[in-house]
Amino acid sequence: DAGVTQTPRHEVAEKGQTIILKCEPVSGHNDLFWYRQTKIQGLELLSYFRSKSLMEDGGAFKDRFKAEMLNSSFSTLKIQPTEPKDSAVYLCASSLLGYEQYFGPGTRLTVL
Amino acid sequence: GEQVEQRPPHLSVREGDSAVITCTYTDPNSYYFFWYKQEPGASLQLLMKVFSSTEINEGQGFTVLLNKKDKRLSLNLTAAHPGDSAAYFCAVRRYNQGKLIFGQGTKLSIKP
Numbered sequence: 001d002a003g004v005t006q007t008p009r010h011e012v013a014e015k016g017q018t019i020i021l022k023c024e025p026v027s028g029h030n031d032l033f034w035y036r037q038t039k040i041q042g043l044e045l046l047s048y049f050r051s052k053s054l055m056e057d058g059g060a061f062k063d064r065f066k067a068e069m070l071n072s073s074f075s076t077l078k079i080q081p082t083e084p085k086d087s088a089v090y091l092c093a094s095s096l097l098g099y100e101q102y103f104g105p106g107t108r109l110t111v112l
Numbered sequence: 113g114e115q116v117e118q119r120p121p122h123l124s125v126r127e128g129d130s131a132v133i134t135c136t137y138t139d140p141n142s143y144y145f146f147w148y149k150q151e152p153g154a155s156l157q158l159l160m161k162v163f164s165s166t167e168i169n170e171g172q173g174f175t176v177l178l179n180k181k182d183k184r185l186s187l188n189l190t191a192a193h194p195g196d197s198a199a200y201f202c203a204v205r206r207y208n209q210g211k212l213i214f215g216q217g218t219k220l221s222i223k224p
């Protein structure tokens with residue numbers, strides 16, 4: 001079985017740009033999560049979907065961050081407009097009915 | 113909401129020694145517990161999952177203890193080896209929720 005896949009692995013953006021990160025969950029998983037990881041803040045939940053329905057949208061991230069599940073096997077995270085403080089690793093994870101989460105390799109975003 | 117405190121943030125032990133990482137949580141409804149390992153530059157890898165009905169769980173080279181009375185979860189590595197050098201994260205989940213609450217992480221270094 002393929003694990004969680006994320007593209008791109010690295011992204012460099014200028015301040016003010018729009019970027020879209022992509023995630024494909026493990027086949028058959030119905031929960032999908034987007035996290036941001038930084039050394040200072042650790043792991044922060046951005047969005048959580050169950051069966052394509054948005055269950056939780058991280059309050060602090062609502063302004064410029066928008067996650068969508070276009071279908072059960074594909075999700076995107078749009079950041080618009082980007083700011084230097086958005087530089088971080090963005091992780092996507094999936095699980096089956098809320099059990100253990102499996103993480104993708106992450107996208108390292110650098111905003112100049 | 114639920115808070116998870118993980119200690120210590122950094123830990124250095126000699127090869128062959130034991131290492132203990134501890135997490136305390138606040139929500140008495142926490143039911144599922146997880147330990148993840150993150151090697152440098154890599155994503156999070158599930159190390160062990162623990163259900164609240166089991167207080168002791170053993171893996172290869174480590175033991176996870178759950179003390180529900182004190183709301184404390186610990187990861188005990190026995191005979192640490194260089195391959196154990198990584199960041200370790202605990203995570204907890206309520207019975208009826210899909211999202212995980214993560215600890216802040218522990219960076220473990222194994223000295224030769």
